[in-house]
Amino acid sequence: MVENINYDIKKEYFNHLVDLVCDKKHPKIDYIPLLELLHNMKFSVFVEKDENRVQDAKYLRVKWTDSEGILEYLYEFEDEKASVLEVLVSISDRLSFQIGDNTTNSHTLSDCFWEILRNLDIEKYYSSNYKPLNVKEKVRNWMSRKIKKDGSGGIFPLKKPKEDQKSLQIWDQMNDYILENYV
Numbered sequence: 001m002v003e004n005i006n007y008d009i010k011k012e013y014f015n016h017l018v019d020l021v022c023d024k025k026h027p028k029i030d031y032i033p034l035l036e037l038l039h040n041m042k043f044s045v046f047v048e049k050d051e052n053r054v055q056d057a058k059y060l061r062v063k064w065t066d067s068e069g070i071l072e073y074l075y076e077f078e079d080e081k082a083s084v085l086e087v088l089v090s091i092s093d094r095l096s097f098q099i100g101d102n103t104t105n106s107h108t109l110s111d112c113f114w115e116i117l118r119n120l121d122i123e124k125y126y127s128s129n130y131k132p133l134n135v136k137e138k139v140r141n142w143m144s145r146k147i148k149k150d151g152s153g154g155i156f157p158l159k160k161p162k163e164d165q166k167s168l169q170i171w172d173q174m175n176d177y178i179l180e181n182y183v
Contacts, residue, residue, distance in 0.1 A: 009076050014039055016064050017089055021113040030126040037132055038085035044143045049169035056094065057086035084139055088116055091155070095174055099182045116155045151177070 018035055022028045045051050058077070065071045092113035099107050117123040120142055122135050138153070140146075147153035151165035156177035158165065165173055 009070070009073055012068075013061065013064055013077075017060070017085055020089055021092070021110050023108075023110045023114075026110070026114055026123075026126075030128075033127055033130045033132075034122065034125050034135060035085060037135055038088065038139070039083045041084040041136065041139060042081040043084050043087045046143060046145050047167070047169045049171065053087050053091060053170050054082045056090035057082035060086055060090055084143075088113060088155070091170065091174065092116060094171075095178070098174070098178055119155050119157055121153075 014036075017039065018028055018032070021035070022031060043054060043057065045054060061077045062071070062074060065074045089109070092109050095112040095116070096107050096109045099112075114123055120138055122138050125131055125135050142154045145154075145166045147166055148157075149164045149166060150159070150161045151157040151173060154165065154173065155170070156165070156173040158176060158180050160180065161176065163176070165176070168176070
């Protein structure tokens with residue numbers, strides 16, 4: 001019985017993440033395979049300070065279990081590494097917060113998430129065009145910093161980088177991206 005509870009909690013949590021990012025332009029039905037793949041991939045830290053992004057991602061679990069009134073079940077996630085989906089959702093949340101006051105247009109978490117997936121060149125992999133091997137390769141290249149110095153191939157490409165984006169932590173990449181695109 002406990003095993004079913006574990007499964008249901010994790011399934012509900014995944015559904016919550018999907019609800020955070022899916023919108024009219026990106027309906028659940030079309031993007032579930034891509035989002036499941038991202039959720040099943042574990043995030044790898046390449047630059048030491050990116051561990052902070054992992055902690056942000058894991059905090060999503062705390063917020064969700066608390067909002068659902070099931071904080072006592074947080075232990076279900078205790079030994080689980082952060083997924084790529086969780087990291088991308090938490091980065092999108094940070095990006096949305098940072099650019100929210102800097103633009104006349106509203107940029108929701110969902111808007112930022114899909115912008116990041118476009119930058120990573122995986123937004124195009126909806127259900128009828130789903131290519132898991134392509135997605136995995138692009139995500140692994142991003143995580144291992146097999147990207148260009150300008151950030152191309154990653155989640156925050158720049159037109160005129162001041163530094164090699166490969167060696168920067170994600171937070172610094174995001175701030176450079178905001179300065180170039182939103183300030």
